[in-house]
Amino acid sequence: MEKTKEIDKDSCRIITPEFRVSYPHIFKPQAPKPSDKPKFSITMLFPKGDLVGKSPDGKPRTLKEVIRNAKILEFGPKENWPSQLESPVADGDDPKFEGKEGYKGHYIIRATADQNQRPSIVDRHMVPITEPADFYPGCFARAYIFSYVWFYPNRQKPMKKGVGFILDHVQKIRDGQSFGGKRPVEQVFTPIIDDEETSLETDSDIADF
Numbered sequence: 337m338e339k340t341k342e343i344d345k346d347s348c349r350i351i352t353p354e355f356r357v358s359y360p361h362i363f364k365p366q367a368p369k370p371s372d373k374p375k376f377s378i379t380m381l382f383p384k385g386d387l388v389g390k391s392p393d394g395k396p397r398t399l400k401e402v403i404r405n406a407k408i409l410e411f412g413p414k415e416n417w418p419s420q421l422e423s424p425v426a427d428g429d430d431p432k433f434e435g436k437e438g439y440k441g442h443y444i445i446r447a448t449a450d451q452n453q454r455p456s457i458v459d460r461h462m463v464p465i466t467e468p469a470d471f472y473p474g475c476f477a478r479a480y481i482f483s484y485v486w487f488y489p490n491r492q493k494p495m496k497k498g499v500g501f502i503l504d505h506v507q508k509i510r511d512g513q514s515f516g517g518k519r520p521v522e523q524v525f526t527p528i529i530d531d532e533e534t535s536l537e538t539d540s541d542i543a544d545f
Contacts, residue, residue, distance in 0.1 A: 347405040348483040350397050351390040354509055355380040355445075356438050357475050362506060363468045365451040376449040378503060380479065381428065381442040389478075399425075399445070406483035406499050422498025424483070437515045438474065447481045447503035455479075457506045471508055473515040480505040 358379040365374035387399040403424065411417050424446070428439035449455050457465045465471050482502040487494040511522070 343405050343408045345409070345482075346392060348402050348409060349392050350399060350402045350481060350483075351392070352380065352399065352479050352481060353382065353387055353389045354476055354478055355382045356442070356512065357381075357471070357477050358438060358444075358473050358515065360471055360473065362455055362457050362471060365454075374451045376451065376453070376455055376503060378447055378455075378479065378506065380445045380447065381438050382445065383442055387443065402483040403499050406485055410485040418497060420497075421485075422496065424499050424501055445501060447479060447501035449503045455503045455506055457508070459508050460510070462507075465508060471506075474512045475514075476509045476512050478507050478509060479503060 426444040428442040
């Protein structure tokens with residue numbers, strides 16, 4: 337029988353490996369449907385593999401482990417797990433994601449936070465990011481997330497159940513090609529020399545247009 341005594345909430349936490357950012361709603365909560373409560377959220381695109389991150393104390397930990405730990409914490413040994421339990425991981429190669437930029441060859445995981453629990457977001461130097469334009473679809477980041485079992489509509493009479501992720505913190509690691517084709521400003525411009533002239537020489541230049 338599977339041991340459960342070593343499973344606690346900390347075993348459900350992970351600092352993720354690097355992922356590509358998609359649909360970031362970090363600065364303002366959004367409701368996917370009019371009937372939904374607004375939430376902060378992020379869609380994380382991970383290259384397919386073992387997805388090894390870190391535990392809060394810095395030890396290697398996989399996303400598969402924290403999903404498993406959430407199930408054990410809620411239901412006990414594997415033989416007690418419900419047969420129909422929705423996974424938080426989607427396959428970016430599924431035909432339903434055809435045409436989605438950056439999805440092919442990736443696992444897709446979404447993490448959310450309640451509207452009164454805004455996630456912290458910092459850059460690689462631990463400086464808070466305050467401008468939404470600096471954290472865009474296509475850049476690369478890592479996150480501190482917590483796995484849990486959800487029930488809908490409630491625990492007393494659940495119609496659906498599955499594993500989800502709560503988003504606590506996000507750290508931008510590096511820039512990337514923005515989804516939709518917009519490049520970061522540092523990939524477009526270079527520094528201008530002080531004596532560089534950019535004006536048109538004569539009015540005849542305009543006539544040549």
